[in-house]
Amino acid sequence: MIGRPAAALLACAALGTLAAASEIRPSRDFLSPELRAQQDDPSRHPGWLWVEEGEALWRRGEASCQSCHGDIAGMAGVAARYPAVAADGVLLNLEGRIERCRTQHQAQRAFGYESEPLLSLTAAVALRSRGMPVSVAVDGPAAPFVEAGRRFYETRQGQLNLACTQCHDENAGRRLRGDVISNGLGTGYPAYRLEWNALGSLHRRLRACSLGVRATQFDFGSPEYLALELYLASRANGLPIEAPGLRR
Ligand code: HEC
Numbered sequence: 001m002i003g004r005p006a007a008a009l010l011a012c013a014a015l016g017t018l019a020a021a022s023e024i025r026p027s028r029d030f031l032s033p034e035l036r037a038q039q040d041d042p043s044r045h046p047g048w049l050w051v052e053e054g055e056a057l058w059r060r061g062e063a064s065c066q067s068c069h070g071d072i073a074g075m076a077g078v079a080a081r082y083p084a085v086a087a088d089g090v091l092l093n094l095e096g097r098i099e100r101c102r103t104q105h106q107a108q109r110a111f112g113y114e115s116e117p118l119l120s121l122t123a124a125v126a127l128r129s130r131g132m133p134v135s136v137a138v139d140g141p142a143a144p145f146v147e148a149g150r151r152f153y154e155t156r157q158g159q160l161n162l163a164c165t166q167c168h169d170e171n172a173g174r175r176l177r178g179d180v181i182s183n184g185l186g187t188g189y190p191a192y193r194l195e196w197n198a199l200g201s202l203h204r205r206l207r208a209c210s211l212g213v214r215a216t217q218f219d220f221g222s223p224e225y226l227a228l229e230l231y232l233a234s235r236a237n238g239l240p241i242e243a244p245g246l247r248r
């Protein structure tokens with residue numbers, strides 16, 4: 001059962017070396033024209049239900065997000081800088097940053113990874129950077145995390161013994177199980193995935209890729225996926241934020 005896809009992929013990988021070292025392209029370039037048009041059109045994008053919920057949450061209650069940050073429009077450009085290392089040395093993605101505000105500034109219980117309110121707020125904040133170029137810091141305190149993420153990305157894993165790079169660089173543009181393999185960027189997340197019938201985080205997508213090669217699935221918000229997320233963002237530096245994305 002595992003032999004066949006692995007063999008098929010390795011055959012692809014052998015061909016793929018010819019096409020390797022090509023540039024990294026925005027995720028939207030790999031979408032079908034239909035899905036791309038739908039991603040661009042809020043009236044046909046189910047992810048907007050989460051955006052609207054997030055914008056309502058932003059304003060809700062006395063110690064609301066808005067009470068400190070003002071209108072959510074002020075979040076323009078913020079998502080493009082995450083993941084980032086906080087003053088205490090902890091690597092935070094946008095979800096982690098929002099959870100910190102929730103627990104430290106609002107003195108409330110964390111929403112929890114993959115919960116509706118956290119996905120909604122993350123989508124609403126990320127939308128404010130839509131179309132802006134990713135601009136994560138990769139030097140200084142971020143450097144060791146980028147390096148850990150790069151190692152993860154290049155290491156063969158799981159029963160299929162495949163590294164991220166073998167699919168997302170060497171075989172980008174080829175079809176696999178009905179998908180066109182992209183460069184594996186996180187710029188469209190959180191994304192509404194038709195297969196999920198819901199909005200989901202980048203870490204949910206990463207867990208699906210880990211499962212696809214029968215490798216360890218790390219926890220949502222785990223240090224492994226956080227470092228990987230930063231490395232993916234470093235690959236995407238200069239490319240546009242697409243969140244909330246729309247995916248098969
Ligand atoms: C009591 C004030 C306060 C509240 C309420 C608050 N925050 Fe914050 N937030 C801050 C401060 C201060 C920072 C800067 C980092 C720090 O010192 O923690 C920050 C940073 C952020 C950042 C990163 C901004 C950047 O430029 O990097 C985001 C995103 C954010 N908050 C989202 C939220 C959301 C979403 C909520 C509501 C769930 C919220 N905050 C509630 C005070 C608050």
Ligand code: HEC
Nearest residue numbers: 027162163164167176179180181182184185186188205209
């Ligand atoms: C067997 C091939 C394969 C491997 C190995 C693989 N992926 Fe994927 N990945 C896919 C396919 C297929 C998709 C869905 C199509 C797409 O978006 O690229 C996908 C989607 C993604 C996406 C979502 C892109 C988007 O815009 O929606 C990210 C991010 C990603 N992969 C990262 C990774 C990382 C990081 C690894 C290594 C831990 C990895 N993948 C390993 C095949 C693979």
